[in-house]
Amino acid sequence: MLAAMPDSAPSPLSAGGASPRDGGAARATRRDGGDACPGTLRLHRADDGALARVRIPGGVLSADRAEALLTAAARFGDGELHLTSRGNVQLRGLGTECGGELAGLLTAAGLLPSAAHERARNIVASPLAGLDGSGGLGAWLTELDRLVCGSPAAAALSGRFLFALDDGRGDVDALGADVTLIAEGPAGAGAALLRIGAADEVFRVPAAEAPRAAMRAAEEFLRAARDSGAWRVKDLPDDVRAELVTTIGSASGPAVARPRPRTATPPTPGPLGSAITADVPLGRLTPTQWQLLTDTARRYGGELRLTPWRGIVIPGPVPRPEASEALRTLSASGLITAPDSPWTGVGACIGHPGCAKSLSDVRAEAGAAVGVPGRLPVYWSGCERRCGHPHGEWIDVVATPDGHRISHVRGERRDARTTVRNDPARLAAAVAESRAL
Template structure:
């Protein structure tokens, strides 16, 4: 798809808030999704003291705080916590990494690539001009993040080499692990030379191929292959008890509609273990002894975190809806919550059919589904998904094409 943008990139950050219908919204980049306990505590306190009391998890492993009442105080708190290390580059630090990498499965540990990639982005003044929508992906070979629509990424093919992904697809270029970050940064510079006002690599005519050609000219020693890595968008959220390679335990915790109450976030921070935000709007709590993991589940499950991989909450997502979005026709999150609680979210194996002009209580949909307050379908996940869309005459259900 080729697209010409006439409007400037308006992605929000901390220093440029978005004026949502329910008040100013701040988006905080969390490269690789990694938070230390002190940082999560800072976010919880900011949400409680300055916002609406919730931390929103995004599909890029970042966070949003809504209803911000004091932008200066937020900036001060986040800077002190190391969550705003650059005023010039804050919105370009969009890096997703395989959340379980180095602990459970995978071919290569990609978390070690996050700090140098982030530092490289912040260290190049010109890269501050990257659009806020550009996404970097680091996949450890399991295929969990390569299909999420990244612009520039690497995908582990063995313990020592990565495939370079451009526009979400394998470019055929191969790079050793110790050169992967530098090649990604070079690709970012080359994208700026090619973009001509476009925001994403796939929006440039023949963008991935042209970008790959430029990289080959800059690095003629790069290996190439005709064998391509397939990139899909699996909805395989890591949930529950996961045994690490060192016999410690990782816990995957689902968050209902990606909205984490500040009070619950403070309980998670009190565990004092590394936390990872996933692009499926869930949490990964790592490096736990077995007894500690059991206690965490006992405390956090009653507070609403999800440790059951079969929970219907893991099948559903929604846009902001009312009152957060002025374009929404209804409060889709409240309607969706009612559908889950009254068992109207059916298992994936249940046949689904298109329906139209439905009252909220008449909506019954099966499998993975996204509820939208209007036809823009903001926040819709990649891959096959049933669309439940609010219209002026009621909800419309559109199952995925078979």
């Protein structure tokens, strides 16, 4: 089925969410229309063809499944693969009648284990878990995905509802998930912390029960949202959200004060212990780059991890001399393999001409403005929806009818805005100055 919808979920900074300008609490949002978030069985009609979003729980992808995605992109789409801010993969330029064949290919590859739950499998996980002295999250990820796919109720979750599995470093805890599990101690041994939405308190649960506690929380959300039409925890009326947290807490362990981190820290591109990390300019991978990453992963353990910051971790182990050579090869293909790349921290939505709502070709504009890496990430949006924007502190560049508006965002607040009109050189200079703050 092909359903018309926005390219991705409206940003929390757009109408209907918390307003960064007033710094107030999130307002309740009622969704009157059906959830049209795309998947692999429900494609989205974009200006460059149909779009499919393939959920990759935890961003964990075997080399064989990566090959299947490349085959799908080449056979049905424009050949490129696009990483999302949830570590998923989008295929673009699809023919409108390819849905059945695409689903068959992905099912055969193990990428579509449940047709009823394919859009509900939104799980992000700390991409460095188990690689730099932290505990692994593989058991939690496998079990939570199994529980989601096995829950009849979970099939009703919005395609925007998000689970996060954090190994304790706070990286994905900062992403604003609806249900977050935080490991305490190595591999979450002994206990885990359960957070509902942006609540400042968490509930301690046994580590072995953590995935089931997360699934119960999601099912409890569905009951709480029945009358409100909310798709996410932040959309609930304040009193309903507070009651939800209390209800889940009563079925969990003791409450612990732990405010959610404001800023996520993505992996630094380059070598990392026995692993290697590369970022993807604007999240867009050519067939050659994807094949190169897949071949590299196949030589060293056969796994890739897609990050919520549009990067890829190859866990390895990769011997140090070979890591340097692998990174040089990846860099030569156009990937980001060092933190001093001009592309570090630069992101953008698909923009014009791929999206009909975009007022500008923001990807080309972002490329024209790259320069010395700034302290802050920058995200270019073609319209006020700001699809795929980062979290925490960042520079927000939005195309408007009056020019490009530049703002400094800190969590739920933003500074006074500057607008640059029809002057590429001045725009690049203003963005660079803002990123250096």
